[in-house]
Amino acid sequence: MKLFKLLTVLLVVTCAATLVMAAEGGNSRKGKYLFKKSCKPCHVSGAEGGELTPLKKTQKQWDRFFTDDKHKSKPEALENFSDQDLKDINQFLFDHAVDSDQPETCG
Numbered sequence: 635m636k637l638f639k640l641l642t643v644l645l646v647v648t649c650a651a652t653l654v655m656a657a658e659g660g661n662s663r664k665g666k667y668l669f670k671k672s673c674k675p676c677h678v679s680g681a682e683g684g685e686l687t688p689l690k691k692t693q694k695q696w697d698r699f700f701t702d703d704k705h706k707s708k709p710e711a712l713e714n715f716s717d718q719d720l721k722d723i724n725q726f727l728f729d730h731a732v733d734s735d736q737p738e739t740c741g
């Protein structure tokens with residue numbers, strides 16, 4: 635019984651450590667949520683930004699979009715995102731880019 639308790643504690647600590655590590659870089663799952671919630675309203679077909687999915691670009695192009703381009707065609711669209719939000723969205727788009735292991739159309 636004591637061993638079980640110890641294992642549970644270890645498991646919790648390991649999970650917490652993993653979460654912290656993910657938050658330092660980009661968190662793809664959070665990025666997906668943010669992308670759907672905050673980018674998609676302008677980026678479905680017929681909306682002002684036009685349809686946009688992770689598949690529209692390569693991993694390199696997504697990274698460049700966040701480091702250099704920064705939504706040049708409409709910079710104010712990124713104003714309400716924190717640096718962490720943008721990291722998360724960048725991670726999601728990168729992870730599912732057209733040349734990624736898991737290309738994804740939904741978003």
Ligand code: HEC
Pocket residue numbers: 669672673674676677682683684686690699705707708711712715723
């Ligand atoms: C307020 C509306 C709005 C929001 C919110 C918005 N965009 Fe845009 N986006 C636009 C408009 C308008 C354009 C320019 C479309 C054009 O030039 O035809 C654009 C263009 C783009 C482009 C260039 C299209 C291409 O094919 O290269 C990318 C990439 C993009 N947006 C990504 C994003 C991402 C990622 C988010 C969320 C972090 C986002 N946008 C949020 C309106 C928006």
